[in-house]
Amino acid sequence: MKQALGAVRRKFQPWNDPASRPFIEFRNVSKQFGSFTAVDHQTLTVFEREFHALLGPSGCGKTTLLRMLAGFEEPSEGEIWLDGKNLAGVPPHRRPVNMMFQSYALFPHMSVEKNIAFGLKQDGMPRGEIAARVDEMLKLVKLEPFAKRRPDKLSGGQRQRVALARALAKRPKVLLLDEPLGALDKKLREATQFELVGLQESLGLTFLIVTHDQEEAMTVADRISVMKEGKIAQIATPAEIYEAPSSRYVADFIGSVNVFEGTVESSSPGRLQLETDQGFTVRTATAPVLGAGTKAWFAVRPEKMRIDHDRPEGDGVNMVSGEVWDIGYLGDVTVYNVRLDSGKLVRASVMNAQRAVARPISWEERVWLSWSDDAGVILLD
Numbered sequence: 001m002k003q004a005l006g007a008v009r010r011k012f013q014p015w016n017d018p019a020s021r022p023f024i025e026f027r028n029v030s031k032q033f034g035s036f037t038a039v040d041h042q043t044l045t046v047f048e049r050e051f052h053a054l055l056g057p058s059g060c061g062k063t064t065l066l067r068m069l070a071g072f073e074e075p076s077e078g079e080i081w082l083d084g085k086n087l088a089g090v091p092p093h094r095r096p097v098n099m100m101f102q103s104y105a106l107f108p109h110m111s112v113e114k115n116i117a118f119g120l121k122q123d124g125m126p127r128g129e130i131a132a133r134v135d136e137m138l139k140l141v142k143l144e145p146f147a148k149r150r151p152d153k154l155s156g157g158q159r160q161r162v163a164l165a166r167a168l169a170k171r172p173k174v175l176l177l178d179e180p181l182g183a184l185d186k187k188l189r190e191a192t193q194f195e196l197v198g199l200q201e202s203l204g205l206t207f208l209i210v211t212h213d214q215e216e217a218m219t220v221a222d223r224i225s226v227m228k229e230g231k232i233a234q235i236a237t238p239a240e241i242y243e244a245p246s247s248r249y250v251a252d253f254i255g256s257v258n259v260f261e262g263t264v265e266s267s268s269p270g271r272l273q274l275e276t277d278q279g280f281t282v283r284t285a286t287a288p289v290l291g292a293g294t295k296a297w298f299a300v301r302p303e304k305m306r307i308d309h310d311r312p313e314g315d316g317v318n319m320v321s322g323e324v325w326d327i328g329y330l331g332d333v334t335v336y337n338v339r340l341d342s343g344k345l346v347r348a349s350v351m352n353a354q355r356a357v358a359r360p361i362s363w364e365e366r367v368w369l370s371w372s373d374d375a376g377v378i379l380l381d
Contacts, residue, residue: 012222013237014047021084023048023206024069024174029078031064038064040230041077048083051200051207053217056227056253062210066176069208070099083173096173100180104163106151113138113147116166123170137165140199157188164196168203175200177209181216193219214254218242226250242301244286247381251299258302258346259379264294272378273317274298278342280320287378300376302349305369307336307361312370319370322346324363336361338369 014020022045031039039061046052054062067073069080071092080087087095098119106115113134120130138144141161151159160180167175180196181189197220200207211217217224218238226233226241226249234246245251248259262276272287274296282298290296306312312319320340328335336348348369361367 012049014050015045015223020047022046022081023050023083024208025079025081026065026069027079027081029065029068029075029080031061031068031073032076037230039068039075042230042232044225044232044235046206046208048206049204051197051209051220051222053221053224054208054210054227055212055214055217055224057212059229060227061230062225062227063178066099066178066208066210069095069174070097070176071095072099097176098167098170098172098174099176099178100163100167101178104151104159106159106162106166108151111148111150112143112154112162115151115162116169119166119170133169137169140168141165156185157192160192164199168205172205174206174208177207179211180209181211181213189216190219196220218254226253244377245299245379248297248299248379249381251377251379256302256347256349257299258305260298260300262296262298264290264292264296266292267294274378278320278340278344281317282376283317283373284376284378285373286376290378290380294380297379298376299379300371302335302347303333303351304375305346305348305371307338307348307350308368308370309359309361309365311368314370318373318375319368320346321366321368324361324365324367327361327363336367338367 024046026042026044028041028043029039030037030041054065056062064073068075071087071090082096107118110118116134116137117130120133138147141164143158143161143165146154146158151162154162181192193216209220221238223235223237224241225235228249234241234250241250241254245254251257251259260276260278260282262274262282265273265275265281267273267287267290269289270285272284272290274282276282276298284298311321322338322340324336325339325345326337332352334350334352336350338346338348340346346369
């Protein structure tokens, strides 16, 4: 079994178990809108009880994948399977999925409880069962005191909870969330992300979320599919996506990163040396064996870099000097933009663990950046 990299939110990794059967399968799926290809022959598996995020910029195909699973769009090619059944030809209202939209799409003339009950009434559920289910959902999202209010009397976070309760009321096998937190302010969005995680785990449902917010995807998801131009660039856990990106695109899309182009000088198992175009040498223990002269890129996160006034001890590798170009104090972290002699800007971040620093670093000072052999990754694309 593959060993997970970095912290794991929960001990739930069916994708590493050969005996596990996928719950959702996109099998070589494509979708064209005229001459535009929104999804280009993609295969994706999601497991039961997984919280899976489709992450990428606008127009990358993530929402199209979600809409095809919901039945609002039909694939141009390929098949979509859910719980062992081919969904071809199955209309949206017959699929065991429900979708929560970014706009929430609440009925403004209905109270909270009537909004939650709407889909149940459409399905012909008996009145007593509807009332019991609505009460259950109100308790689940902690909106019991607001049952009689209309949406215009609620905050953004409360409206989001109503939409979530309505989507969950029909007890779908899969809940689809299309940018569900986009309308919330930053602090409320962060709090709601953790509420979503707790709710998903307690219900034991499969969640598939579409988002362009990498922090949101990293917070809620068991696994992330990073998308680019209709294709999935990498599928992995948040820690693996962040610490071991498969390409410069993924490295750059997830968080902040410094990337240096160079040529492999020497390579052997557990050790690679790269001569960068910036004139310094990188040595890394986390790299494939590559032939001398191979073009490659070294990616290292700002928090993996050390910044000092004095030149570090050592043999001269994994270090470079420059001038402090800009400083951003963010409270918990201070970010330094350092301009190398080549003109390239490099970012280093330092945790503010103490209120005072003996010898603070200031603008226009000459500093040294350094990092350990296992701080970054070598990329070929």
